[in-house]
Amino acid sequence: MAMQIPTTARAVASLGILFTALAIGACGGNPPPAEQPIPPPPPLPPTAPPAPPPEPAPVLDPAPVVAAPMPEEDPLTTRSLDELNRESPLVPVFFAYDRHEFDSDAQADLERNGDLLAQYVDWVITIEGHCDERGTPEYNLALGERRALAARDYLVSLGISSERLRTVSYGKEFPFDPGHDDEAWQRNRRAHFVITAQ
Template identity: 45%
Template sequence: MKKMILKMFVFGVVAGSVAVLSGCQKNKAGADFYDSESNMYGDPLLGDTPLVDPTVADGDRSLFPPVFFAYDSSQVNPEESGKCEQVADYLKKGKGQGVIVEGHGDERGSREYNLALGERRALAVRDYLISLGVNSATIQTKTYGEEMPDDMGHDENAWRKNRRAVFAIY
C-alpha cells in the first residue's frame, strides 16, 4: 500500500511539473526593448521609451569619429573617451535631438557572437554618455555585429577599423 501511494505521489509530482512547465511562455530577455528586425534597442531602463523611427531620422554619422575597441572587448579605452565627451557636450548643448550608438565587430567569431559583442560595445558607449550627463532617453543603441564592415580587408589593420561604435546624431 505504501509503495502504491509513493508511486502515485511521484506520478502526480511529475505530471504537475510537466503541466506547469508546458504552460510557461518563454520570453527573450529585453524583448520589450528590442526590435529584432532592425537590431535596435531602446532605453533598457525606461520601458516606455519608443525606438527611433528610422524613416524620420536616420542620423548623421559624419559629425563625430567612431570609438574603436580592442579585440574581443567592449570597454571604452581612455584614448577613445574624448570622442564620447565631444558627443556628450554636443547633445547637452541641445544641438541634436539624440543619438543612436551603433556597435560593430570584426569578421572573427560567429554572427551571433559578433551581434552580441556589437551590442555590448554600443551599451558601453551609451553608459559612458549617461555618466557624462546625457539624458538616457535621448540615447538608443543598435548592433550590426560584423554585418557592416568599414574596411573589407581580412587582416589586423582592417579588423581594427571594424571594431567600433558609430554615433548617428539625429
C-alpha cells in the same frame, strides 16, 4: 385872439436877451486848461548787456556706425540628417579585439561626443555596435550590443539623457573597412553614432 406886445417893449426885451447872452458867453467860466505835453517815461534802471549766445558745440565727424556682427548661423543646426551623418560630427569609438571597455582615446572621443550632445539638446542618436569579421554571427551580435551599451552608459554618466540614446548591434554585418587584415579589423571594432532626429 392873441394879444399883441408893443414894439418898443419887444425891442427892449430882445436887447436884454442879447446882452444877457453876450454876458454869459463872455463870462464863460474858467478858461480851458492849456494842453500840457505828456512827460516822457522815467528811464529804465540800467541792465547788464545781454549775454552772448552760447558757443555752438563743435561738430565732430560722426563715428562710423558699425553694425553689431550678426550671430553666425550654426551650420550643425541647418544641415539635414543625411548631411550631418555624412559629416560625422559625432566621432566613432574604437575597441580592442574581443573587448567592450574604453581606452583613454575612446574616453576622450566619448567626452567630445557628450559635449556636442549637451550643446544640441534636440539630437537623438542611435549608437551602433560593430565587430570585425572574426567570430560567429551570434557572438559578434552580442559583443556589438555590449559595445553600444557601454558607449550609451558612458554618455549617460556625462549627463546625457538616456531618452535620447538608442542602441543597436550589427555584429560584423556592416564593416567600415572591407579589408581582411589587422588594420581593417581595428576600424571595424567600433561604436558608431548616427543622428536620427534633430
